[in-house]
Every structure is written in structure tokens, then in C-alpha cells.
Amino acid sequence: MTQAIKNLDKLCIHTITTKPLGFERACEKYARLGVKGISIWQDAVEDMDPGMVKSTLANNGLIPVSYVRGGFFPSLKADKRQEAIGHNLGMLEEAAAMGIPMLVLVCGAEPGQRLEISREQIRQGIEAILPRARDLGVKLAIEPLHPMYADTRSALTSLKQANDMAEYFADDFLGVAVDVYHLWFDEELEQQIRRCGERRNLFAFHLCDWKVPTTDMLNDRGLMGEGCIPLRQIRSWVEEAGFAGFHEVEIFSHSYWSEDQENFLEKIVNAYLKHC
Amino acid sequence: MTQAIKNLDKLCIHTITTKPLGFERACEKYARLGVKGISIWQDAVEDMDPGMVKSTLANNGLIPVSYVRGGFFPSLKADKRQEAIGHNLGMLEEAAAMGIPMLVLVCGAEPGQRLEISREQIRQGIEAILPRARDLGVKLAIEPLHPMYADTRSALTSLKQANDMAEYFADDFLGVAVDVYHLWFDEELEQQIRRCGERRNLFAFHLCDWKVPTTDMLNDRGLMGEGCIPLRQIRSWVEEAGFAGFHEVEIFSHSYWSEDQENFLEKIVNAYLKHC
Numbered sequence: 001m002t003q004a005i006k007n008l009d010k011l012c013i014h015t016i017t018t019k020p021l022g023f024e025r026a027c028e029k030y031a032r033l034g035v036k037g038i039s040i041w042q043d044a045v046e047d048m049d050p051g052m053v054k055s056t057l058a059n060n061g062l063i064p065v066s067y068v069r070g071g072f073f074p075s076l077k078a079d080k081r082q083e084a085i086g087h088n089l090g091m092l093e094e095a096a097a098m099g100i101p102m103l104v105l106v107c108g109a110e111p112g113q114r115l116e117i118s119r120e121q122i123r124q125g126i127e128a129i130l131p132r133a134r135d136l137g138v139k140l141a142i143e144p145l146h147p148m149y150a151d152t153r154s155a156l157t158s159l160k161q162a163n164d165m166a167e168y169f170a171d172d173f174l175g176v177a178v179d180v181y182h183l184w185f186d187e188e189l190e191q192q193i194r195r196c197g198e199r200r201n202l203f204a205f206h207l208c209d210w211k212v213p214t215t216d217m218l219n220d221r222g223l224m225g226e227g228c229i230p231l232r233q234i235r236s237w238v239e240e241a242g243f244a245g246f247h248e249v250e251i252f253s254h255s256y257w258s259e260d261q262e263n264f265l266e267k268i269v270n271a272y273l274k275h276c
Numbered sequence: 277m278t279q280a281i282k283n284l285d286k287l288c289i290h291t292i293t294t295k296p297l298g299f300e301r302a303c304e305k306y307a308r309l310g311v312k313g314i315s316i317w318q319d320a321v322e323d324m325d326p327g328m329v330k331s332t333l334a335n336n337g338l339i340p341v342s343y344v345r346g347g348f349f350p351s352l353k354a355d356k357r358q359e360a361i362g363h364n365l366g367m368l369e370e371a372a373a374m375g376i377p378m379l380v381l382v383c384g385a386e387p388g389q390r391l392e393i394s395r396e397q398i399r400q401g402i403e404a405i406l407p408r409a410r411d412l413g414v415k416l417a418i419e420p421l422h423p424m425y426a427d428t429r430s431a432l433t434s435l436k437q438a439n440d441m442a443e444y445f446a447d448d449f450l451g452v453a454v455d456v457y458h459l460w461f462d463e464e465l466e467q468q469i470r471r472c473g474e475r476r477n478l479f480a481f482h483l484c485d486w487k488v489p490t491t492d493m494l495n496d497r498g499l500m501g502e503g504c505i506p507l508r509q510i511r512s513w514v515e516e517a518g519f520a521g522f523h524e525v526e527i528f529s530h531s532y533w534s535e536d537q538e539n540f541l542e543k544i545v546n547a548y549l550k551h552c
Contacts, residue, residue: 111488111503111504112504114506114509115461115463146423146424147422147423147424147461147462148422148423148424148490148493150460150461151486151488151489151490151503151504152488152489157461157463158463160463161463184426185391185423185426185433186423187391187434187436187437210427212387212427212428213427213428214424214427214493215493217424217490217491217493227387227427228387228388228427230390233390
């Protein structure tokens with residue numbers, strides 16, 4: 001079995017995880033606990049000057065990992081699809097200006113059309129933004145989502161589909177984000193993680209847990225160890241596939257957002273060391 | 277494209293769909309609308325004598341299709357697994373006594389152990405009850421569930437896995453129930469339905485819809501046509517695979533259960549003719 005994690009060198013937290021803190025307090029508190037990486041949601045920094053974001057990160061010794069979240073390419077309407085491409089190009093500029101090396105893509109789905117049509121529109125969207133991503137030096141990470149989000153959030157619901165899409169482009173600036181919440185139940189997970197690594201497409205690794213029971217389809221994610229996801233097993237597959245990047249904690253939870261966020265951060269650190 | 281449905285000859289309704297009615301009123305009201313089949317949940321008839329159930333069905337000209345639901349084989353504890361087998365054997369006796377030709381298996385999952393262990397316990401459970409099912413002339417239908425139920429309800433979360441399990445036993449009395457709600461997003465659905473038919477394992481076809489948004493993970497299923505599932509497309513695959521059985525409407529919905537059930541039944545009939 002994979003060894004326990006011994007330090008926080010690879011721990012990264014998504015700003016949405018501690019949404020009530022806001023960006024600057026989040027940075028301070030992450031740094032104080034020894035967290036090394038931060039993934040930044042657009043809402044957390046939308047009112048800030050990119051230079052200010054960079055200096056806040058530098059002052060706290062935090063490494064920016066991902067900018068979240070682009071994507072949402074499919075639509076029944078051509079002008080909406082074009083608008084989505086424009087929005088993604090804007091997010092790439094923002095990421096570059098803040099020195100964030102990767103944009104996560106929640107690719108989207110349009111319930112009024114077949115999933116394969118949405119997937120083709122995702123392909124077109126990626127094709128439209130990939131050259132600019134390359135120019136700016138910002139990588140794109142396709143995040144396949146749990147099938148319960150296939151109606152509106154992602155027509156890509158398996159790591160296999162994300163791998164297929166990444167391999168279609170076969171570009172150093174396009175890869176995949178593996179989030180345990182979305183993929184834990186997949187019988188092919190080990191095999192698809194291996195494939196993802198072999199093609200050098202394994203760009204990101206996201207952690208949380210699946211609570212039993214889960215009471216909200218979006219905002220009831222669990223802290224690592226309080227659910228049924230075999231976290232250490234999946235980490236071992238990701239590491240065997242050559243991944244050496246950050247372990248990003250991404251928890252959406254009405255329950256945790258209503259807690260004291262400093263206590264919650266301590267729980268995250270402890271859960272990370274104990275269960276991941 | 278597959279032709280629209282022209283009559284109610286293959287329409288079957290699950291008693292849970294109109295839970296507030298109870299069994300006898302459900303039978304009367306289904307029959308009055310011209311519904312031909314009924315799938316019976318255990319709770320609807322648990323206080324009734326099997327002979328009384330048979331005569332109620334006969335008096336209303338209803339054909340019993342499925343008895344719902346056996347399964348739930350996995351557990352951390354051996355005595356609980358044995359208990360589940362006993363419960364399933366009991367349900368087989370009940371089905372036989374009521375003249376219901378098939379038992380649906382919601383196979384179960386145990387969040388405290390890996391999914392592959394739960395799947396092995398499911399295999400053992402089926403192995404333990406299949407001989408009795410054969411003796412009684414009651415078929416078993418494995419129902420793969422949506423991955424959002426992988427924690428406690430089913431370690432089988434794809435039609436591929438259900439097909440694998442059915443083919444492992446290769447028995448005339450073991451097959452698969454295809455429910456659009458659980459499988460609609462699966463990229464391999466057409467191919468796995470074809471495979472299921474080729475092996476003569478396609479035993480049942482369940483209908484409802486996936487609402488956008490879905491607000492409850494269990495009890496917010498939609499009426500056919502009000503969601504994003506390509507119902508007619510999936511029916512065409514099922515029919516091309518040789519399925520000629522009933523179309524079973526199975527809707528769990530707090531919202532519909534709180535409505536007048538006669539109005540709801542009319543909506544079901546209309547939605548069935550219009551959207552399936």
C-alpha cells in the first residue's frame with residue numbers, strides 16, 4: 001500500500017473550499033498552516049488587480065496551481081457558444097496575468113441536445129482556445145464530471161472520455177484533471193489513470209470524499225476520510241502513473257461553509273495527512 | 277426514427293409510482309385507463325394474501341410484470357449477507373405465490389468496503405438464489421443503478437457490469453433490467469443494449485425522465501418528456517435488441533406523490549404516448 005503523506009509540500013486548497021474567507025484571508029490562513037498551493041476560483045479574485053493577486057500570493061509564499069473554471073462550451077445557440085469561447089479566452093488572459101499556470105475546464109452540457117452533440121461542441125471550444133492557451137503558457141485541464149451532472153455541467157462523464165478528448169488534440173497544453181469525487185466508482189479508473197499518465201495528460205488531482213448519505217447533489221461534499229472513496233488507493237494509481245503535482249482539496253459544502261473556517265482548515269490538514 | 281407508440285398494450289406502471297393509492301385502488305385506476313401491466317413493490321402487498329393479490333389482478337385484467345425489489349446482497353458481516361439471501365428467497369416465494377414472473381434485483385453496495393468486494397458478494401448472492409428462482413419459475417433481473425447510488429445501493433453502476441454478471445451465470449432465469457434513469461448518459465449504452473439482447477439477457481425496460489434541475493437524489497424523477505433523456509432513441513435500441521416486453525413506468529417523486537393520483541395517471545398515459 002502507498003505510504004501515508006508525511007508533510008504538506010503538495011497540499012493545495014481551492015479557494016471555494018473556504019469560500020467565506022475571501023481571497024486575501026484565505027491566502028494568509030493557508031500559509032499559516034503550511035499549505036503550499038492554492039487553486040483560485042474566478043469569483044474570489046474578480047474585483048482584484050492581477051498584480052495585487054500576484055503579490056498576495058508571493059507575500060504568503062503560495063504557489064498558484066489552477067484557475068477555476070472555464071469550459072461550459074455547449075449550447076443550442078451558436079452565439080452562446082461563441083460567447084463561451086470568448087469567456088474562456090478572457091479567463092486565459094486573467095490566468096496568465098496572475099501567473100496561474102493552468103485553467104480547469106468544466107466542459108458543460110446542454111440538456112436540449114444529445115450528449116454527443118455537446119461533446120462535439122466541447123471539442124470545437126477547446127480547438128478555438130488551445131492556440132491562445134499555448135501562446136500564453138497556460139495549460140488546459142479537462143475535468144470529467146460525475147454522471148449526475150450530465151444534464152447541464154458536463155457531457156464528459158468518465159476519465160475515458162476525457163482521455164479520448166485530450167488524445168484527439170495530443171497537445172502539451174491540454175490534459176486532464178482527475179477528481180476522486182467524479183470518478184471513484186469507475187471500474188476502469190486504474191486503467192484510465194495509467195493511460196492518462198502514459199500519454200502525459202495527467203495534469204491535476206482533486207481530493208474530497210463522498211458522504212454516506214449525500215444530501216445535496218452539489219454542495220454536500222465530504223472531508224477526506226468521512227466518506228467511501230478509496231483515497232489512498234486512487235493516489236497510488238495517480239502516482240504510479242507519474243503524477244508528481246499538487247493534491248488539490250476541493251470541497252463544496254454548505255455545512256463546512258457555515259463552520260468557523262480556521263477550524264475547518266485544521267480539519268482539512270489533519271484529514272489530508274491521515275486519509276489521503 | 278422509431279415510430280411513436282400507438283396504444284397502451286405495453287404500458288406497465290410500478291405501484292411505487294402512485295404510492296399514495298395503495299394496491300387495490302392502483303389496480304382499479306390503472307385498468308380503467310387501459311394500462312395493461314403492473315409491477316408490484318413489496319410494500320404495496322405486504323399485508324395481503326397472495327391469492328387476494330392474484331384475484332385483484334385478474335379482476336382488473338392486469339398482467340403482473342415485476343416484483344420489486346430484491347438484492348442488497350453486500351455487507352461487511354457474513355450473517356447480514358446470509359440474511360439478505362434469506363430475504364431474497366422469501367421474495368421469490370412471494371412472487372411465485374402471486375404469479376409474478378420476475379424479481380428485480382437492486383444489488384446493493386456496502387460503503388465500508390471496496391466496490392469489487394461488493395460485486396463479488398453480489399455474485400455470491402445471486403449464485404445462492406438462482407437455483408430456487410429456476411425451481412419456482414421466477415426470473416431475476418439485475419438492475420444496474422446510476423453511479424450516484426454506488427455508495428449504498430448498487431456496486432453495479434453500468435449496463436456493462438450488469439451484462440458481465442449475467443453472462444458469468446449464463447442462465448435463462450437471470451437477466452438485466454435497463455432503466456433509462458440510471459443509464460441514459462452512458463456512451464456505451466447502445467452497444468451494451470445490443471450485447472444484452474444478443475445474449476438474451478434483456479428482461480425489462482424502465483421509463484421515467486431526468487429533470488433539469490434534479491433537486492433530490494432519490495425522489496425527484498421526472499415524467500417522460502420533462503427531462504433530458506432521449507427516451508425514443510433508447511426505446512429504439514431496446515427494440516432493435518429484440519426486446520418485446522412491457523414498458524415499465526417507475527417514477528419516485530415527492531412532487532407527483534403529493535398530486536391527485538388520477539390526474540397524475542392521466543399525465544403518465546399522455547406522456548407515454550407522446551414522448552416514449
